[in-house]
Amino acid sequence: MYLLIVDMQKDTWMQTLILSFQSLGVIYGRLSTAPLYVLESIDPGEISSPDEMHELFSFIFWTLTIIPLLKYAFIVLKADDDGEGGPFSLYSLLCRHAKVGLIPSNRGSSKILNQEEEEVSSDPSKGKPENKARKAIEKYKSSHYLLLFLALLGACMILSDAVLTPAISVLSATSGLGRSMAKISKVFSSHETKDHVANALKKYVPTPVACAILVCLFTLQHHGTKRIGCLFAPIVITWLIFISGFGLYNIIHHDAQILRAVSPVYMLRFMKKINLRHWKLLSSIVLCIAGSEAMFADLGHFSKKSIKITFICFIYPVLLLTYAGQAAFVSKNLRVDGAFHLSESIPNRSLEHVFAVLSLFASAVGSQATITAGFSIIHQCQALDCFPRVKVVHTSDKIFGQVYVPDANWMFMVLSIAFTIGLHDISELGKATGLAVTVGLLVTTCLMSLVIALYWEKHLFASVCFLLFFGSIETIYLSSTLTSFFHGAWCLIILFLFFMTIMASWHYGTLKKYESDVENKVSIEWLTDYSPGLGVSRVPGIGFVYSDVDMGIPAFFTHFITNIPAFHQVLVFVTFKASPVPYVHSSRRYLIGRVGPREYKIYRCIVRYGYHDNVRDTDDFEDHIISSIGEFIAREEYDQEALNSPEGRMIVLGTPLNDGSGLITVTETSSGECGPNLGESESRRGLLHGPSGSGGSPPPPVNRKRVRFMLPPKSPQMRASVRQELEEIIDARESGTAYILGQSHLMARQGSNLFKRLLVMTYVFLDKNSREPPVALNIPNAALLEVGTVYKI
Template identity: 30%
Template sequence: MKESSPAPLIGSKRHKNLKRHDSLDMESNKIDGHHGHGRHQGTGWAMTLQLAFQSIGIVYGDIGTSPLYVYSSTFTNGINDNDDILGVLSMIIYTISLITLTKYVFIVLRANDNGDGGTFALYSLICRYVKVSLTPNQEAEDGNVSNYQLELPSSHLKRAEFLKSRLENSQFAKYFLLFVAMLGTSMVIGDGILTPSISGRVVWISVVILIVLFCVQRFGTDKVGYSFAPIITVWFLMIGTIGIYNFIKWDPSVIKALYPKYIVDYFRRNKKDAWTSLGGVVLAITGTEAMFADLGHFSVRSIQISMCSLTYPALMCAYTGQAAYLRKNNDQVANTFYKSIPHPIYWPMFVVAVGAAIIASQAMISGAFSIIQQSLALGCFPRVQVIHTSTKYEGQVYIPEVNYLLMVACVAVTAGFQTTTNIGNAYGIAVVFVMTITSAFLVIVMIIIWKTHILLVLLYILTIGLVELIYLSAALYKFKQGGFLPLAFAAFLMIIMFIWNDVYRRKYHYELDHKVSPGEVKEIIAKENICRIPGLAIFYSELVHGIPPIFKHYVDNVPALHSVLVFLSIKSLPISKVPMEERFLFRRVQPNEAYVFRCVVRYGYIDAQTDEEPFESILVERLKEYIRATSVSSSTGREIEEVDRAYSAGVVHLVGENAVIARKGSNIGKKVVINGAYNFIKNNLRHIQNVFDIPQERLLKVGMTYEL
């Protein structure tokens, strides 16, 4: 295949060490376009404040409703000593301050992937700076996407280079990082199940509310989004005000809990029981991860403002007020929240509490959709349909199959566990596991990408990291009392994800090893028995580096080619969004007069892969722009006319329907994974034409069996 000299993309950076092996013509990058890193960057204060207000309803529903059950989940056997209340309050205050405020609001939010957060966003960020992805992802053309931000560590920072080298040269490290990313994803999805379950008080009422909640998901969060923020704002104002009232009325001396000595005394008195009670205290920070996972809807500054101005003060007042109430009413710890509400406002507060609990559920369900979408785009989740429900907010998606599976799981958990205490045990493990995984990835980001001083990294590990590990150990202690649920669910989900990803990688490398060479393509086109028919054929493939083997299989059985043929690869980059003008990359397949092109369409993990404007017309326009940029003036008009004629004659979508089986002689484990598990999953989920909305009347499937 003829090589042409690359032309740099305006506004992007290329690293001198990136080398091109076999990829697409760089001349397609002449289309200008530069975009800032992350959405909502550079917005004015008016927009920032508006986003801050909206974030109250979307982000903080979960952590905001934690006062409903924290004290009852901590003092499961009652209060033995009145000063134990001070010890628990002190732990709540410092846990929220250290993990929610310091770690997430001021540190983790900075580790966003061009404005998006979450476990897979962190994993994707690391994969761009360190070659740890198990499928190729660092290509020269990808580095030219304006928000790819590919940059290697400075050579003088030997610590960063050492860690980078160790990760890149260790196959175990690559698999382990992928495993951890999948584990974090599974736990966040577990949050999506447990948050709705823990919010209810009466089982059958909770089940009805859950079914209704999941049934309305298809309408999208945007339809009710504007009603969320006012409800949660009222909720925070009410729990904060009630907290101040209880603090003044019952026992203002609880302010002593600011003295950490009460934590030490609490552990000295209760010993092992104090340690196991941490599983209840950790529920005070449930939903903290949502600030990071839902970052794409807002901005770092807007979330910092909403947390510091409303959420944090309201929570401090609420927990302090409940502690003051409990100091005089030890026997009412099982139902602290509702018992501490002043009688005249009990029912209004009850109504607001129900609304807040529903909104908390909505936020975590939406978060589960988003993180599944990210893992799907990176080849780590079985193919499902992703529906974008909002034209204003890119990250608002709906996944029908996942929605109904979550509904069944939520109803089963609520009906099976009966009490919020048991659900809380399971919830605590899911919450702390995700936080610990985020910290592990964050340390890698600190060392390799931020190049943070080693003393600051150690300080983070010895304070925040150590606290999270202590909480995780306490949560795991309650494994039999409900703690097994998120681990069992995560194990089930991870098996599915790993099987899918394993075969996905095997298929990719099979196609790479058996791709059709440029010389073979030229020979095929030149054959006398090959006829050219009017029309444009789009041949889909996951292979980026060449033409897939299924093309030769197709021509051997159907000796006809359309007048214009485009080999199209859908490639997901480990970034959140690819600008439209940088999405298409083309290269000719020689000879020019054959009108055969290769094209890679690049998507970020939150990009919609079915755009409002028909995909076919976008592809043809980009193809003509490429022809204008690369053809000599004497042939440009003729070539564009040929493309227009082919487009007018009709477009046919050729989709490879690849069956995969384990090759002869494979061990039993490989046969079970490929022949059994993978094919079962594949046959019971959507095919590519359903995911990309390919018109059925113009779809042609080409079957081929891959022996892996």
């Protein structure tokens, strides 16, 4: 379904135009508001002549041309991962086309998963000579850790940008408002007090107003990308037309020679006389491409065609016109107070108040790109076990990449307000933002060069050329931002350590817990051969046992059987496996197999999902598994696509075939409190309405959908043994359903080093305060049994 929707979007020009319009309010707000602070973050005393202003504009022109236009619009956007972008999408491409994955769910995947992926993949590289670069990277374990670190580093930079960009964008706009209010106060104040009042307004007005705007901005996020894009796009269009209009005016009336600065000769002049003062100027110039990474990170919210068309046809020429006009004005007014602020270049003084109001709206819009990118990155990281479990809300039924993460939204808001109040200086925030931008660009360049060699399978020379060309430019800007490390860039380190500690601790804890589960699991023979000796009895019903191991019996279940020697008539071991892909098609979602002999009625189900799938947020999830087991029983012996595993044959299943060979589902809708599974009904109603005693009267009856299973009509094709086993599945389903969930707890061993203790303590804290595991969602409390185990690492 997802692929069909994407194809429809690609083929419909009207849909492309709509997405292009929405992208203006989401992706390009950041690039569009950069003129507010690019030149303002420069110290006026560092510019000695108009020629230097021309040379800086030459840097702006070529930086906008090389990075957003050439690198992202024409190259990086082609490396999407089924419509998803960002550093983790590049990392997932590398994981699938080279054995470099360190994600716990990938590292521990059984051979059956790899076998199935090899059989269904149509890799064009088969039959070709072995890629030397792939072989070298797969050989050294250190390269695997380096790639994961790069992916986490890129994610941290995008998350840090989502905090810093709202702060600098809104603060730069409110500073213009403060100037306008100061000028008005000079008109109405007395001669003795007007300077004092004006300075007070300039100093104290911007920060409180900026904090209020930030609260409003983050409060709007729950409306979703579509509504926000439609709301913000007219603001961005009006803003760009407004600033490009007086940009053209300034070129004509102040310095038409600025157009000659598009020649790279001006950059060479600047580089010839380079010194520390000139080098620091480049740390401000790099802000003109702040927001370029959002073109790729926000790809899941839109389409490649809409993003590319909008940038090439509108954003790129308008921004060049704006920067040229501002540089032309500054070159003729170097010694004028406040000349580097965009509001001073407005030709008509009566329009300053219009500019102040419009810039406030535009600055709020400009923050949307990084906030939306932050949501996408957190969603990807969480699905690949690199971020704590948080709630993810899909805000669109058609474009599944459009997500909203409430917990991350409020975290971004608190941090952004804290940095606005703590620094309240555009220059310092600009240095930190510039460092985040350059590091993020450099990470994308490194990962992209590997994608060119390993995924696109281009010649190694092409990969090296890409890395050297774009990497050298971004390294120059990175070194310039590092010169201002103690003038604001240091605050990025705080954000980096904050996000990296969270992501690294969660990854480490998840990995160690998984490894402990694998080490302590027991063989199938323990359950099938030795459990009868323990006096184990079978009780009516179906038991779903959720664990992280995809082979053998999990340790917590053996602990359960040893203390309570009984399990259900039908037992299903369910394991979730994240794949480094955005989506897993519903027809290939489940791998079903047997555990032990047929008479034991024990099955294994491996559920595969991508980092944009929500497979557990449904009430009928177990019904799909039961249907798949019924189809497995019917197809078990004659299915030609069955895969071999140490436990036996497994079949890839998904959407039921409805050919009469398996179980037939019948949906019933009932109201009231009667039913065969009263405990489940009570629990579900309690989750929906809360305790009945808290209100005055009991809640009204709720219509509930219940799925019943039936055998297909008798046919000579179905064997008697198959029909009998399906009848036992139906009887067990009617008897009731129980859910057994293992809870593994980590503890650091005595004598562990401080670093390991810190990681474990952080993981334990995050695990206790994060969302429930996916397997625990929508499970009635009356039917849920948790079994805890403690691992010391």
